[in-house]
Amino acid sequence: MLALSDLLVVVSAAGVTALLALRLLRVADARPVMPLPDTPEPMVLLFDDGILHHGTTRALNGLALLPGVHVWDDVRLSLLRRFPDFPDHPEPRPEGRISLFATDGASPRQVVIHWRRHLCWVTLISDDDAGTTIPDPDTIAELTALRRTSDTTPGPVWHEDAEGKLCWQNEAYATLREMVLGKNAGDAPLFVAAGGPRPNRYSLRTDAAAKPDWYDVTKVSVEGLTIHHATCVNAVVQAEEAQRNFVQTLAKTFAHLNIGLAIFDRNQQLVLFNPALVDLTGLPVQFLSVRPTMQSFFDQLREKRRMPEPKNYLTWRQEIADVIAAATDGQYHETWSLEAGQTYSVTGRRRS
Secondary structure: OOOEEEEEEEEEOOOOOOOOOOOOOOOOOOOOOOOOOOOOOOEEEEEEOOEEEEEOHHHHHHHOOOOOOOEHHHHHHHHOOOOOOOOOOOOOOOOOEEEEEOOOOOOOOEEEEEEEOOEEEEEEEOHHHOOOOOOOHHHHHHHHHHHHHHHHOOOOEEEEOOOOOEEEEOHHHHHHHHHHHOOOOOOOOOOOOOOOOOOOEEEEOOOOOOOOEEEEEEEEEEOOEEEEEEEEOHHHHHHHHHHHHHHHHHHHHHOOOOOEEEEEOOOOEEEEEOHHHHHHHOOOHHHHHOOOEHHHHHHHHHHOOOOOOOOOHHHHHHHHHHHHHHHHHOEEEEEEEOOOOOEEEEEEEEEO
C-alpha cells in the first residue's frame, strides 16, 4: 500500500509582518546654505512689515538683536548717529534700493537697503567685507529660506569635505552630536560604521540606560562635498525584530508536525519551513535557509524527483506557475504519485 504524506505550501500575500519602507528626501539644490569658511558671513537683516524676521548670525550678534522681538526703530536708533539719513520707517522707496555711508571711518562703513513689497533687507558692510558683492534680495531670500529649512529639518544633515572632515551641520545634527558625544567631542565623528548586513544603518545611544536609536544614512557627492542625510528608523527596526520573533514562534509551533510546511511571503520567497519538510522532500537545509523563491523550490523538488516528472518539459514551468497562481488566488490541492512508490498530498493556501 502506498504511503500518503502531506506537503503543505502556504502563500502569504501580506508576508509574515509588513515592513515599513522609508525614503529620504533628497535636496534638489544641494548648494551650501552657509558661506564658505574663507568668506565672511554678510551682515544682513530681514524685516517683514517693520518686524525683524530673520538675520545672519553675524548681524544678530553684532547688533544684539533677536528676531520676532526687535523692530525697525531698534536698528534705526543704533545706527542713526553714524547714518543720519537712515529711513524713519521701512516702507518701500520708489528707487527700490538705497546706499548710505557712515559719517566717520568706523565699521560698518556702509548700509544698503533693499525693498520688495512688504519685505525689507538691511545689509551692513564693514571693512572686512571690502571687495565682496552685496547679494540681491532674491539671493538673500533664497539663503534665508534654505537656512530656515535646514534649521527646522527634524533629521540630521551634515556636509563633509573631500578629506571626510565635517564642514557644515544643521541644527538637528548639532543637537544630536552634543547629546551623544558631549560638548567637547572635538573632531570625533557622530556616525561610526559598524559593518554588518546594513552598512548604511547606525545606532546611537543618547542615554546609557535607554535603548539605542537607529538611523539610516544616505549620502550624495556634490562638487567635492559629501552631503549626508540621516533618518530615524526605530519603527522599522522594531518591525523587523517583531517579524523575527514571530517567525521564531511559528517555527517552534510547527517544529513537531509530521506535515511538511513551507510558507512563502508576498514576494514568493520562503520565510519558514519545518523539519518535516526536509524529511519529506530531501531538500538540504542550506538551500531552504537562503530563502529560495517558490519557483526555485519546485525546481529543486523536480531535481530530487519528489514531484511527478512532467510529460512535456516545455510546458512544465507554466504548469508550476499555474500551481502558484492557484495557491495564491484560492486553494490548490493535488495528489502526486512518485516513481519511488510514494504519494504526496500537496495543498496550497493563501493567507492574507
